[in-house]
Amino acid sequence: MTAPSSPRADALEALGVSRAFAGVQALDGVTLRVGRREVLGLIGPNGAGKTTLVNLLTGFDRPTEGSIVLEGDDVTRWSPVRRARHGMARTFQHGHLFGGLSVRENVEVAAIGCGASPRAARRRAAALLDQVGLSRQAERLARLLPHGEQRKLGVARAVAAEPRYVLMDEPAAGLVEAEVPALVALVRSVAEEHGAGVVLIDHNMALVMEVSDRIQVLDQGRTLAEGNADEIRKNVDVTSAYLGGTGIDEAEAHV
Amino acid sequence: MSNVIQYIIDGIALGAVYALAAVGIALIFGVLRLVNFAYGELITIAAYVLAVTSNWWLPLSLLAAVASSVALAVLTDRVAFKRLREAPPATTLVATFALSFALEAVWRLVFGVNGRSADVLGALNTTAISGAIDVRWVTIVEVVVGAALLSAIAIFLRRSTIGLQMRAAASDIRTARTLGVRADRVILSAFVLSGVLAAVVAMLLTAGSPLVTPTLGLEVTTFALVGVVVGGMDNLVTATLGGFVVGFVNAVLGDALGADLRVFLSSFTYLAVILVLLLRPGGLFASRRATGAERV
Numbered sequence: 001m002t003a004p005s006s007p008r009a010d011a012l013e014a015l016g017v018s019r020a021f022a023g024v025q026a027l028d029g030v031t032l033r034v035g036r037r038e039v040l041g042l043i044g045p046n047g048a049g050k051t052t053l054v055n056l057l058t059g060f061d062r063p064t065e066g067s068i069v070l071e072g073d074d075v076t077r078w079s080p081v082r083r084a085r086h087g088m089a090r091t092f093q094h095g096h097l098f099g100g101l102s103v104r105e106n107v108e109v110a111a112i113g114c115g116a117s118p119r120a121a122r123r124r125a126a127a128l129l130d131q132v133g134l135s136r137q138a139e140r141l142a143r144l145l146p147h148g149e150q151r152k153l154g155v156a157r158a159v160a161a162e163p164r165y166v167l168m169d170e171p172a173a174g175l176v177e178a179e180v181p182a183l184v185a186l187v188r189s190v191a192e193e194h195g196a197g198v199v200l201i202d203h204n205m206a207l208v209m210e211v212s213d214r215i216q217v218l219d220q221g222r223t224l225a226e227g228n229a230d231e232i233r234k235n236v237d238v239t240s241a242y243l244g245g246t247g248i249d250e251a252e253a254h255v
Numbered sequence: 256m257s258n259v260i261q262y263i264i265d266g267i268a269l270g271a272v273y274a275l276a277a278v279g280i281a282l283i284f285g286v287l288r289l290v291n292f293a294y295g296e297l298i299t300i301a302a303y304v305l306a307v308t309s310n311w312w313l314p315l316s317l318l319a320a321v322a323s324s325v326a327l328a329v330l331t332d333r334v335a336f337k338r339l340r341e342a343p344p345a346t347t348l349v350a351t352f353a354l355s356f357a358l359e360a361v362w363r364l365v366f367g368v369n370g371r372s373a374d375v376l377g378a379l380n381t382t383a384i385s386g387a388i389d390v391r392w393v394t395i396v397e398v399v400v401g402a403a404l405l406s407a408i409a410i411f412l413r414r415s416t417i418g419l420q421m422r423a424a425a426s427d428i429r430t431a432r433t434l435g436v437r438a439d440r441v442i443l444s445a446f447v448l449s450g451v452l453a454a455v456v457a458m459l460l461t462a463g464s465p466l467v468t469p470t471l472g473l474e475v476t477t478f479a480l481v482g483v484v485v486g487g488m489d490n491l492v493t494a495t496l497g498g499f500v501v502g503f504v505n506a507v508l509g510d511a512l513g514a515d516l517r518v519f520l521s522s523f524t525y526l527a528v529i530l531v532l533l534l535r536p537g538g539l540f541a542s543r544r545a546t547g548a549e550r551v
Contacts, residue, residue: 058433099492100425101419109423113435118416161434216490 016064041212048218089163099143110160270502271401276479277498279452285425295472296452306373328450362469376462
């Protein structure tokens with residue numbers, strides 16, 4: 001477990017955050033740091049506290065202890081809207097797309113929301129849809145898209161706001177294996193081309209291992225391990241915590 | 256045969272008026288999930304302003320009517336609804352009822368119970384076509400204005416930035432806000448737009464029959480609201496269609512029922528509504544939508 005330390009000006013941080021729900025300790029003193037242009041994979045068994053942590057980072061929930069720091073500013077008490085205006089975006093586990101809007105409009109709303117002119121928003125939407133391979137569906141209603149494409153649209157929409165930090169909650173859920181490489185490329189480009197720091201939660205171990213610069217493993221509300229993909233694969237604690245003793249490699253093989 | 260054509264023409268005209276009222280109601284519901292029963296008071300105040308300013312230069316009188324209903328729309332939001340944003344739907348519904356009755360009492364105090372005459376557009380209440388079928392100018396104006404305004408709103412919602420944001424907010428206001436959509440601006444626009452629509456409804460109604468009573472807007476709203484419910488509240492297009500259908504049915508029944516049955520007109524309309532909701536609980540046009548109500 002990493003000890004809370006002094007905030008950094010070029011990172012999004014959770015410093016020693018805890019969150020209890022009716023006596024259940026969902027998070028217990030977790031510290032997380034993601035820098036710009038970096039992909040941080042956040043993994044852990046069900047109930048480890050991953051989504052709780054993302055909710056704390058994005059302001060949909062407040063920690064009972066600890067603080068959230070955005071590039072040196074303590075944003076713990078900020079609303080999700082205020083954090084969004086200061087460069088944070090997220091994708092949701094359950095879509096949250098604007099179903100009655102077209103695919104293109106979903107992306108445009110986000111671009112306009114961060115101050116782009118209508119023309120610039122249109123251009124940005126076209127470029128992003130091209131990148132995620134949804135150009136041909138641009139005029140379809142978002143709710144008519146197949147599940148996997150809705151995930152891609154969710155990522156495109158989050159990136160359209162040109163955030164400095166993006167939190168992706170299970171972007172690969174519901175994707176078929178053949179669609180994963182495209183998602184890997186997309187997440188990498190969000191970090192490398194768009195310059196955003198990415199926190200990625202996913203159950204697809206192969207995706208997390210491949211796309212992440214660094215991986216943080218949560219278990220029962222605490223940080224169990226931290227390191228690059230190789231270090232995590234070899235970590236004995238992680239291996240024993242995962243899937244009731246099944247190794248990470250086997251977990252990868254199962255997804 | 257000429258009877259049927261007459262019914263259809265009258266039906267389309269009244270349908271257009273109710274469709275406008277339905278859009279005004281559905282816009283607010285879309286963005287705020289607020290069933291604004293007090294919407295009728297916006298129509299009433301605009302009608303009274305038309306009555307009070309009937310000796311003014313016509314465009315100025317119409318402008319004053321629009322200004323009054325827009326001002327009241329924004330004011331009711333600021334004074335009453337804004338405080339209830341997080342309140343449960345039952346609370347807000349009761350609040351809009353209370354507001355409606357309170358304003359109705361104000362109209363009685365200020366303008367009296369006997370009603371005023373607003374015939375600024377009385378010139379429209381003359382025959383345009385006569386013969387086998389009779390068409391008054393107001394009928395033509397209702398259809399043209401209704402179609403023009405509905406198209407304008409559709410274009411506004413499709414093409415303008417704020418229209419796009421309104422639709423996003425109507426779809427999921429929480430997510431829209433985290434994507435930088437300014438909820439306050441979107442809500443204000445919705446109220447302004449619904450105020451403008453109410454004023455136009457008041458103009459069309461008083462052009463057809465100039466008597467303004469304290470319950471003028473209430474009656475229209477009750478029917479339009481029924482139309483919105485029948486059409487399906489969460490979809491602007493079907494809600495508008497629902498408003499149109501209720502107006503249409505109302506006019507046709509008004510024509511078709513004899514004078515002795517006409518007093519039961521609203522009963523017949525409600526009977527039709529009950530039948531619709533029994534057969535299609537999700538609204539008249541709900542068949543193609545998912546019944547699980549999951550908003551993606």
